[in-house]
Amino acid sequence: MSYVQYPQDNEFIEHFPRQGKLGYSGLVNTRHRDVWDAFLRSFAQSTPSCTNNGSSRTIFRAYDLRGLAYVCGLSAPFNLNRTQAHLKSSDIDHWALILLHSGSMICKSSRGTMRGEAGFLGLISLASEFSLQTTRAKFSVVLLCREEFAEFSEILDAASNLPLEGTVSEILCDFIKSIDYQIRDMTYAELPLVTKFLKELLKISVTTSQTKFSQNAAPLPISTSLIARARRYIRDNLQSPELGPGALCEALNISKRKLSFLFERHGGVANYIRQTRLLACHKALSNSADHRLISSIAYDYGYTSCAQFTRNFRTLFGYAPSEVRKNDYIGFAHIKETPKDILEWLQQI
Structure with missing residues (x-):
């Protein structure tokens, strides 16, 4: 059984393991926060906070949890602004479930101002505009992929940029804390139950x-709900070979130009459909309880040519x-070069 190891100072470890080992990416940046700032600037405008007390040490670790990314660490103060320009240029549209262990934060969006102290739990949508200011803070963040949470994406969007409160939210806080405590000893064999409970x-x-969200919160921009x-x-x-831009335009009653705009940051509608199909096929293939033939899985998800499916998959x-199925591969191909930042790692999940 293989476990995750902590990195040494100034060491970057990028790992997409196979056969049961837990995926891990870690960064310790001791002085200048170059990688951390590059990561933030890749999807938002980032500047040092005026409250910076001189401590710029930033430490964080990221873990691939099969459809989820778990990031925990200690960050120096910073300001973050995600604007409409960033939404157009970045294909990162995850939800970020944030738990503060220490420090404080202020998040401003079209829904108002969200303030958090130690123990705060909140959800931020990276598909919407917002500004975030933090003090020096210790945090845990669960990055939620929209495709993985598609069945209740509307509920998550309704809760976005608002604090999560109540008894169940407190239980969720404790569960996230337990993940942080146990994750170094966790293997992929144990992940299905962990992610299911989360x-x-x-x-x-x-x-x-x-009910509280729907009554008190302004809706997210129309483009978010439309997409x-x-x-x-x-x-x-996905099972329909006829699925394409034409069918989507007819179903949504929008023009091809509008549809193209919605999926511009995803490389176009056709590319998004192809990737969604392939991800669904990969999920089925990695499910040990699914005994369908590879060709049957391909046909069930809209492919009419097994050869084309294999080419696209590879x-x-x-x-x-x-x-x-032979090796229980769980992610994208292992990238040969060290990623430039955590965002590049995230895009491989």
């Missing part, structure tokens, strides 16, 4: 507060569909 706790937490509808339609119709992941 998803269910999060879903219950935001659902029980849904959520588009994603839901794609997810519900192009995206870096290995063949048959290798998934």
